[in-house]
Amino acid sequence: MRKKKKILRLLHTMISNMAIWLVQNAYRLLFWFFGKLPADHKLVIFESFFGRQYSCNPRAIYEHMKNHCPEYRLIWISERGYEKIFDAHQVPYVRRYSLHWVLLMCRAGYWVTNIRFPKWFHKPAHTIYLQTWHGTPLKKLALDTEEYFLGGTTVEQYKKNFVKESGMWDYLVSPNRYSSEIFTRAFGFNGSMIETGYPRNDFLYRANDHETIEQIKERCGLPKDKKIILYAPTWRDDQFYTKGKYKFKLDLDLKQMRAALGKDYLIIIRLHYLIADQLDLSGYRGFAYDFSRHEDIRELYLISDLLITDYSSVFFDYANLKRPMIFFTYDLESYKNHLRGFYFDFERMAPGPIVRTTGQVIKSIRDIEDTGFAVGSNFVPFFDQFCDLEDGHASERVVNRVFNHQSS
Template identity: 65%
Template sequence: MAPYTLRDAVKRKVRRGIGRVRKSKALTAVYHRLFQTLSHLPQKKNLVMFESFFGRQYSCNPRAIYEYMKDHCPEYQLVWSANANYIDLFEQHQLPYVKRFSLKWLMLMTRANYWVTNVRLPLWMSKPKDTIYLQTWHGTPLKRLAMDIEEVHMPGINTEKYKRDFLAETARWDYLISPNAYSSEIFARAFGFENEMIESGYPRNDFLYKSNNKETIDAIKDRVGLPKDKKVILYAPTWRDNQFYGKGRYRFELDLDLQRMRESLGEDYVLIMRMHYLIADHLDLSEFEGFAYDFSHHEDIRELYLISDLLITDYSSVFFDYANLKRPMLFFTYDIEDYRDHLRGFYFDFEKKAPGPLVLTTDELIQAVKKIAESGFAVSDHFDEFYQKFCSLETGHSAEKVVKSVFK
C-alpha cells in the first residue's frame, strides 16, 4: 500500500471541492444558460452528433445509422456523445467522441446540424433553430407509453409532470423512426408526434440480416468466452416502474431458480443474462460459473441475439427484434397480472398473441425449453402472423432508408 501523505490529502480535498462545485445548482444554472446562448451561434454544417442510452453505449439505431453513414456519407463529420464513465468503450472502437456535458461537448451540441439519439434528451438542452433532431427510439411498444399511461409509478415525478415533460420533448423531434405501421399509429398518439414519421423498420436490425452466419456467430462466441458445443439461452427481462432505488436506478428481483435450471439444463445449455440498461443491480453469478453469464454490460445486445438459440424475456420489446431471426421464444411472466393490470397495461392481447408460450415458474420454463428442443427449435404456431405484422419492413436496409430520408 502506498504511503499516505499530506500532498495526497490536499489533492483529495481539492477534488472533492471541485466535485461539489460542479454539482452545485448555481453552476448548473450557468451551464444551462450557456447552452441556450451558444445555440444561437452559426451552424456547423454537416456535423452529426450521435448518442445511445445517455452516452453509455455504442449501440442500437444510432450505431446502425452511424455505421452506414461512415461507409456511405464521407462529407459528414460524425461524433459520439460519451458518458465519462464509458470512455473506454468508445476508445476501444476508435470512435470520434466527446465527453458528455464537457465544454467541448457544449460547443459541438449547440452548433451541430443534426442530433441522433434513441432516448429523450434533457429539456434544458434548447434545440438550435436550424438543428435537425432525429429521434430513433428503441423498441416496438407492447406496454403503454407516454400519454397512454394512466398512472406513472416512476420515482421523483408525478403523472401530470411526466406527460407534460414528454410532450415538451417530442415537440422538438423533427423525425421519428418507426419499425412498422402498428408502432407508427401508437407513436403518433402516445408521443403527440406531428412531424415526419419514417416507417422504415429499425436500423439496428440490419445486423441480424447481414451477419446471421456461422462464421460471425463463432467469432462472437470466441470473443466473449462461450462454448460452441452447447446451445445458448438469452434471458433479457425489462424493468418494473415501481421497483427502484431512485430516479433512473431500478431494482430487479431475479425470480429464476438458477440452481434448478443448471441441474436440468446445464449439460446441454449455457444461460446468458442481459438486464435492462435502467437496472442498477449487479448480478453475482459466481456460484453458477460455466452455466450462467452476466452480459448486462455487453456493448450491444444485437450480438447476444445472434449467438442465442432461444430467447427468454417477459414484457421487454426485445422479442420484436429477436423475431427477425425466426428462432423460438419463451415468456417468463411470473408477475403478469400486476404488470398488466396495475403498472403499464398492454396494447394488444399479449397472452393470446405472444410469439411463444407464457410460463409462470422456473419448472414450467424448464419443461418448455425441453419441449422446444424436442421440436427441433421450431417457432410457435402464432409466429408467422406475428412476423408479418411486426417485422415485414426489416430486410437489412433500414439504415439506408433513414439516411436517405433525413440527410438529403
C-alpha cells in the same frame, strides 16, 4: 437528536436541489449562447442510452454513414467512465456535459439519439433532431400511461415534459405501422414519421452466418459446444432505488435451470439498461454469464438459440431471426393491470409459450427441443405484423430520408 437529524436531512436536500437548479440553468444559458454561433451543417452527434453504449439504432445509422457519407463529421457522446467502449471501436467521441460537448451540440446540424434528453435541453433552430427510439411498444408509453411511480414529479408533469421533448423531434423512426400509430399519439408527436423498420435490426440480416456467430462466441469467451439461452427481462416501474435506477430480483431459479439443462446449455443474462443491480453469478460459473454490460445486445441475439424474456421489446427484434422464444411472466397480472397495461392482447398474440415458473420454463425448452427448435404457432402472424419492413436496409432508408443522401 432526532429533530436535529431531520433538519440536517432537509437542509441537505435543499442544498442538493439548489445545486441541481443552478447547474441546469447554467447549461440552459450555455445552450442559448452557443446556439447563436454559426452552424456546422455537416456535423452529426450520436448518442445511445445516455452515452453508456455504442449500440442500437444510432450505431446502425452511424455505421452506414461512416461507409457511405464521407462528407459528414460523425461524433459520439460518451458518459464519463464509458470512454473505453468508444476507444475500443476507434469512434470519435466527446464527454457528456463537458464544455466541448455543449459547443458541439449547439453547432451540430444533426442530433441522433434513442432516448430523451434532459428537460432543460434547448435545441438550436438550425439543428435537425432525429429520434430513433429503442423498441416496438408492448407496454403503454408516455401520454398513454395512467401512473408514474418515481418520486419528484406527477404523472401530469411527466406527460408535459414528454410532449415538450417530442416537440423538438424533427424525425422519428418507426419499425412498423403499428408503432407509428402508437408513437404519434403516445408521444404527442407532430414531426415526420419515418416508417422504415429498425436500423439496429439490419445486423440480424447482414451478419447471420456461422462464421460471424462463432467469432462472437470466441470474443465473449463462451464455449462453442453448448446451446445458448438469452434471458433478457425488462424493468419494473415500481421497483427502484432512485430516479432512473431500478431494482431487479432474479426470479428465474438458476440452480434448478443448471440441474436440468447444464449439460447441454448455458444462459447469458442481459438486464435492461435502466436496472442498476449487478448480478452475482459466482456460484454458476460455466453455466450463467452476466452480459448486461455487453456493448450491444444485437450480438447476443445472434449467438442465442432461444430467447427468454417477459414484456421487454427485445422479442420484437429477436423475431427477425425466426428462432423460438419463451415468455417468463411470473407477475403478469400485476404488470398488466397495475404497472403498465398492454397495447394488444399479449396472452393471445405472444409468439411463444407464456409461463410462470422455472419448472415451466424448463418444460418449454424441452418441448422446443422436440420440435427441432421450431417457432410457435403464433409466430407467422406476429412476424407479418411487426417485422414486415425488416430486410437489412433500414439504415439506408433512414439516411436517405433525413440526410437527403442517395447511396451509390
